[in-house]
Amino acid sequence: MTNPTLPYDPSRLFDLLRQRLQLHSDKALAKALQIAPPLLARLRHRGLPVSGSLLLRIQDVSGIAVDDLRRVLGDRRRRLRLAIAARRAG
Template identity: 50%
Template sequence: MEENANNDRVYDPNRLLDRVRETLKLSNDAALARTLQILPPVLSKIRHRRTPVSASLLIRIHEETNLSIAELRALLGDRRQKFRVTDAYIKVSPLEQ
């Protein structure tokens, strides 16, 4: 397991994906991709850290495994206590303006 100088876990999507495969008793990443309804190349990009694990994928994993989002984030190595949303993520409908 990778650890930094502060003995905290670091970001590791493989730890999360391996635990999900184990929990769902799947034999390989192709089966995992089918179960999570994502393309195998997307899963490969996540494993090779070219694409981050999205919130929607975490929710999908939660739906399949019943593991809490907090536990999934911990497996991923995400230790943030608070999240901040900027205006860039909030879409205002034309009727509200």
């Protein structure tokens, strides 16, 4: 989808999703992803990292594979941990 050496940028991911889903606002995108608009704003502006579980939800909504989503996002982690699994392990 994009160059794998791009820096981490959640805005690029959310802009792609808005375009792909033909949505006109972040509020509409948040509704489609079933998250609160303030949460989307924090994710977009790097106040919170985009979790593996959110990437799975985005995949379900958009039909874009998680590996492609991670490339657009600029995520270079070797593995993703789901938030639930991380809480149980920690």
